[in-house]
Amino acid sequence: MGTIGTRTVDTAERLAKLRELSKKPESNLRAFFAPSDDQHFSEYPAHSDKRRAFISGFSDSAGEKMP
Numbered sequence: 001m002g003t004i005g006t007r008t009v010d011t012a013e014r015l016a017k018l019r020e021l022s023k024k025p026e027s028n029l030r031a032f033f034a035p036s037d038d039q040h041f042s043e044y045p046a047h048s049d050k051r052r053a054f055i056s057g058f059s060d061s062a063g064e065k066m067p
Contacts, residue, residue: 011057018055036061 022029034056038049053059 009057011055014055 018032021027022032032055034052034054036045036050036052038045042049050059
């Protein structure tokens, strides 16, 4: 479970779905990398670019995630 902004988000279901997808041979998913940067490496990425926070709930300024 993690916090995004001021609300708590239960990321267990999101991670479970990602793990389930990775187990399917047809998905060909070997790893999922959730960076904290946007495509332009902006100092303040837009909310829509916060992929790491979405999948894991981790919203600190530094860190990468490979669930």
